[in-house]
Amino acid sequence: MANIATQRIKREFKEVVKSEEVARCAIRIDLVNDSWSELRGEIAGPPDTPYEGGVFALEILVPETYPFNPPKVRFLTKIWHPNISSVTGAICLDILKDQWAAAMTLRTVLLSLQALLAAAEPDDPQDAVVARQYKEYHNIFKTTAQHWTAIYAGGPNRIGEYETRVTRLVDMGVDELTARAVLSANNWDLERATETIFS
Amino acid sequence: MASGASVEFDRSTSTSSSSSSPHPKSKSKDKTVTLTTTSSDSSHKVSSATLMKCEKVTTKVGGEPPGPSKSKTFKPPENWVDAPEFVPSWLASSTSSPKTSASSEGDSFGSGELPSYSEIVGEKIGAEQDASSSVVTQALPILDSTSELCPYAMVGECRYGYKCVLLHGLKCDYCGQSCLHPSDATQRERHMKECVEQHEKDMELSFAVARSIDKICGICYEKVMSKNPPGEQRFGILPSCAHCYCLSCIRRWRQARQFDNKIIRACPECRVTSDFVCPSRYWVDSKEEKEKLIESYKVALSKKPCRYYRNGEGQCPFGNKCFYLHALPNGTVVDVGPPRRISGAQGRVRTTAQTLSIWEYIEEWEMQWLDIEDFMGMFDSDTTSEFSLPDMDDDLDGDDELFLDWDRM
Numbered sequence: 001m002a003n004i005a006t007q008r009i010k011r012e013f014k015e016v017v018k019s020e021e022v023a024r025c026a027i028r029i030d031l032v033n034d035s036w037s038e039l040r041g042e043i044a045g046p047p048d049t050p051y052e053g054g055v056f057a058l059e060i061l062v063p064e065t066y067p068f069n070p071p072k073v074r075f076l077t078k079i080w081h082p083n084i085s086s087v088t089g090a091i092c093l094d095i096l097k098d099q100w101a102a103a104m105t106l107r108t109v110l111l112s113l114q115a116l117l118a119a120a121e122p123d124d125p126q127d128a129v130v131a132r133q134y135k136e137y138h139n140i141f142k143t144t145a146q147h148w149t150a151i152y153a154g155g156p157n158r159i160g161e162y163e164t165r166v167t168r169l170v171d172m173g174v175d176e177l178t179a180r181a182v183l184s185a186n187n188w189d190l191e192r193a194t195e196t197i198f199s
Numbered sequence: 200m201a202s203g204a205s206v207e208f209d210r211s212t213s214t215s216s217s218s219s220s221p222h223p224k225s226k227s228k229d230k231t232v233t234l235t236t237t238s239s240d241s242s243h244k245v246s247s248a249t250l251m252k253c254e255k256v257t258t259k260v261g262g263e264p265p266g267p268s269k270s271k272t273f274k275p276p277e278n279w280v281d282a283p284e285f286v287p288s289w290l291a292s293s294t295s296s297p298k299t300s301a302s303s304e305g306d307s308f309g310s311g312e313l314p315s316y317s318e319i320v321g322e323k324i325g326a327e328q329d330a331s332s333s334v335v336t337q338a339l340p341i342l343d344s345t346s347e348l349c350p351y352a353m354v355g356e357c358r359y360g361y362k363c364v365l366l367h368g369l370k371c372d373y374c375g376q377s378c379l380h381p382s383d384a385t386q387r388e389r390h391m392k393e394c395v396e397q398h399e400k401d402m403e404l405s406f407a408v409a410r411s412i413d414k415i416c417g418i419c420y421e422k423v424m425s426k427n428p429p430g431e432q433r434f435g436i437l438p439s440c441a442h443c444y445c446l447s448c449i450r451r452w453r454q455a456r457q458f459d460n461k462i463i464r465a466c467p468e469c470r471v472t473s474d475f476v477c478p479s480r481y482w483v484d485s486k487e488e489k490e491k492l493i494e495s496y497k498v499a500l501s502k503k504p505c506r507y508y509r510n511g512e513g514q515c516p517f518g519n520k521c522f523y524l525h526a527l528p529n530g531t532v533v534d535v536g537p538p539r540r541i542s543g544a545q546g547r548v549r550t551t552a553q554t555l556s557i558w559e560y561i562e563e564w565e566m567q568w569l570d571i572e573d574f575m576g577m578f579d580s581d582t583t584s585e586f587s588l589p590d591m592d593d594d595l596d597g598d599d600e601l602f603l604d605w606d607r608m
Contacts, residue, residue: 004419004448011420067418068455098459102452103417103442103467 005066009036012106019107027110029060037062041073043110045153046118050145051079054153058113059089060106070100073109078177080141080148082122082131086181091116092126129185137187144184151180165190169197353378373398407481414482417468418448423482434482437473438493440466446478497522508535 041058045051061072075089125131149155169179349365351357369379373394380386435449505523507515518538
């Protein structure tokens with residue numbers, strides 16, 4: 001990795017470790033290996049959102065051209081959010097793409113992601129299915145996001161009713177993750193979900 | 200006339216000048232009083248002769264011009280200067296000029312009683328023994344204002360000390376050098392002025408260093424003044440905001456072609472667009488400093504020949520808006536007129552990503568040592584005829600005069 005990138009990541013790492021956000025457990029960065037090119041990030045779900053109480057893991061890949069190019073970040077923890085792929089964890093956030101600026105840091109990126117969880121942009125979606133639900137069935141979106149946070153990110157609001165339907169599909173031989181995803185995408189309509197899976 | 204002559208006479212015999220210590224001065228006054236009273240009382244030859252001697256002593260030591268009453272009785276010697284005068288060898292060269300002037304004056308003295316050499320010297324020694332020889336040594340370096348200052352004493356120590364034939368100046372409080380001429384006020388003034396100016400410059404520099412030393416580049420996060428190699432220790436000043444970057448980082452950011460022009464021309468921290476980056480050795484805080492810096496940068500650019508214009512062989516797409524020099528080989532500066540459109544054969548497909556600004560041109564040129572290949576490649580892939588200009592009305596109106604945005608088609 002280019003010298004400037006390594007140098008900067010090292011400095012940033014220290015900055016994040018010392019930051020007050022770390023002190024109150026809002027963000028965190030860990031090393032994955034000694035190369036400084038791959039890092040593991042963590043952000044806490046922001047309060048008063050469906051993601052509250054959850055902790056979301058992020059994969060951060062630092063390109064050699066960093067900071068002239070943004071780090072490649074995706075969610076490792078599954079999340080139900082219009083701007084994050086529910087399948088791959090890919091993020092649609094302008095600053096990680098064409099609006100990147102060389103003065104941005106890992107800390108600002110993680111804080112931006114936290115802000116993204118608090119303020120979704122359904123008109124510029126990464127996951128069109130989630131975005132449609134967000135716009136058309138906002139309450140279902142909220143409970144689904146809560147439920148996903150509980151299941152995958154350690155959140156508190158597990159929806160028992162949703163999980164019962166997942167179990168029904170699992171009983172039919174459907175993989176649990178697929179079952180939950182399809183049910184979520186179909187607004188937890190078991191019939192339509194079954195149709196989608198078996199047609 | 201006689202009084203003037205006696206002063207000259209005084210200077211030639213003892214090198215003490217009129218600016219000697221006040222003690223002998225007061226002494227001479229006392230004697231002058233005695234002289235006037237006695238001369239009124241009696242006209243004895245003997246007494247007048249002793250008075251004459253006395254006066255000689257007083258003028259010698261005190262240097263005070265004798266009063267008009269004295270000059271009547273006192274006739275200076277006609278050619279006493281021709282007497283074998285004792286002049287110390289280390290004094291010979293410095294006293295030569297006053298001596299010659301005195302000798303010429305001495306000829307015009309006319310007749311008068313001539314004191315012997317021993318009389319003069321004897322009186323002189325007698326007077327100076329109590330008037331302290333330090334008066335002489337102090338006064339020694341004080342010659343006339345044309346005398347040169349000793350270069351050794353100026354920078355530190357002269358091994359001849361007070362015996363030096365050159366002047367030892369007074370110490371300047373600013374530079375600490377003994378370079379103030381003791382008797383030349385204009386020289387002192389000039390020197391002090393220079394010194395103050397230098398001092399101000401030094402202060403400015405140390406302020407500049409002080410405000411720059413801890414500045415951290417917002418891109419590489421390193422202290423700009425501590426970057427290695429030292430060639431990297433340069434700031435890239437953005438005219439539109441006050442965020443700090445090192446020159447290489449901000450230039451590299453502005454070269455980042457994977458982003459929209461608007462993005463890379465903006466400050467990476469505040470997103471305020473700056474049309475160019477001004478290189479600087481030091482960080483600038485105030486608006487005035489910044490304006491001064493940018494102005495000097497533009498002046499410097501205007502002296503470099505434009506690489507598109509090529510001394511008249513080529514065409515510069517930026518026309519008279521170009522910041523580089525458009526001059527013929529003979530040095531004539533040419534106004535090539537406003538930027539002109541060079542039409543290409545292609546269709547008019549414009550993408551913002553292909554937008555090129557004059558400032559990029561400048562920056563890329565200025566950073567030749569970095570990746571000029573990339574820059575050249577950008578143009579070599581197309582022909583120069585593909586350089587085309589946008590509709591002037593759109594781009595020049597309301598735009599900063601310093602900035603032009605050209606589309607490549």
